[in-house]
Amino acid sequence: MTGRTPVRKASDLDALVVGAGPNGLAAALRMAAAGLKVVVYERAETWGGGTRTAALTEPGFVHDVCSTAHPMVAISPFFREFDLAAHGVRLMHPEIPFAHPLAAGEAVLVHQDLGRTAAALGPDGPAYEQLLGPLVDDAPALLETLLGTFRRPPTSGMPAVLHFARYGLRSAKSLAGRFEGEQARALLAGCAAHSMMRLDRPITGGLGMVLALLSHAVGWPVVGGGSQALANAMVAALRAAGGEIVTDHEVRSLDELPTARATLLDVAPDSFLRLAGSDALPAGYRKALRRFRYGPGVCKVDWALSGPVPWTNPDIARAGTVHLGGTFDRIAAAEADVAAGRHPEHPYVLSVQPTVADPSRAPAGRHVFWAYCHVPGRSTVDMTSVIEDQIEAAAPGFRDLVIGRHTMTAAQMADYDPNYVGGDISAGETSMFQMLARPVPRWSTYRTPLEGVYLCSSATPPGPAVHGMCGDHAARLALRQRFDIRRPPSLRNLPNP
């Protein structure tokens, strides 16, 4: 605790949340379910953070500004308890979770069925099944552990946890050594590169395994109508429980907030330093926050298309997500370029075609499509043409279908949402150390040295993606420490608006 005199205006509020991303909203809902009076402040005009949907291009087309593929929503203990269907949120599944085109019209197709996926990997099929099979069998228990705080031993699914510990700490490069053929190697690279790290770094193999596992365990669905529908359902439930949300309200200092017994911050660590003020935090904690490393950024393009993407391999038209960039070695080289501060000529491109699962996002017969590539943090370089070149290589004629496009450089992404520091959509590098010490090397990383103030963004465990678990873990800790509530009431007790 510090000796600073609080100057906050007195209020009868129980809890404040700064930031209405999925983690801030999850924290608010958990507090509201406990019967507490909660107010959420959001700097943007709309709530949702990384789950906003907007009309970025042409009339009749709606685009997810950030997240679209939601395996983590499907598996998250928070969202399972919230009961998406009861709140009107539909998860819509593409027939194929993801695909990875290779040369000459060849493609790896990752089906939800593990055996079918493995069968198409030729001689690597048995090795793929041996790697993923033990995880798929116990996926809910393993993923509950991986979406935990990393502070408690797992309570179930031990065989899967041990199997994951054996292989998951390795780099993607080391894991790829188990495969002979390019198909399985490329599949792994496409998943591991979501980490935005060099593929020879520890745990990139494990991060790739988790993404592949999710496709077999729950698929990679999109939210009907756009990811915004998820945030809207959370806000509607919060309001029905008596909570309030104030948009277009950037919090610049904690001192400007009214008093409350708990304040939960869905913000990046560097924003927290500014919000707290330079003298408010102990020097050691400040230093630890300043040491927290951010990863590279992304440059993202959204397109309105007059027709489906003309993939050379027609099976790719049935996939929700498409990893572009070719072989393992090419993707590894592109990620190494980015890590070295260079803009790759042939980047790894992560693309999503939401209208394959949810045609409501575009006029009949037309499509929305997005893709991003990794770039050095804070980059202002517009990578549209490089990204389109990568798409054209797998789908010649793509550019002829474009009727509208919208690009955000990494620097613009950071302006859009300050949690994506320098355009880093993971809100902090996902290295092994930083997955555990997120954002500081302490036992409780949610609690800050300021009394009653907690961090709850994806810069805390379990890290990035839309699962709400950072917010839920922080809120549960705040309920225990500030309100002496040890067993919070279920989210199912929230009134359904």
Ligand SMILES: Cc1cc2nc3c(=O)[nH]c(=O)nc-3n(C[C@H](O)[C@H](O)[C@H](O)COP(=O)(O)OP(=O)(O)OC[C@H]3O[C@@H](n4cnc5c(N)ncnc54)[C@H](O)[C@@H]3O)c2cc1C
């Ligand atoms: C381009 C892109 C694609 C992605 N794709 C996927 C995907 O397909 N699947 C997936 O699972 N994840 C994806 N992600 C990651 C995912 O969106 C994030 O991990 C997730 O949104 C993090 O949630 P959060 O609540 O911690 O932060 P955010 O969602 O970033 O929300 C933070 C909120 O806090 C607000 N805020 C910050 N500071 C202040 C302040 N001082 N005052 C008031 N408000 C403030 C911000 O405006 C924002 O609304 C993607 C992200 C991006 C950018």
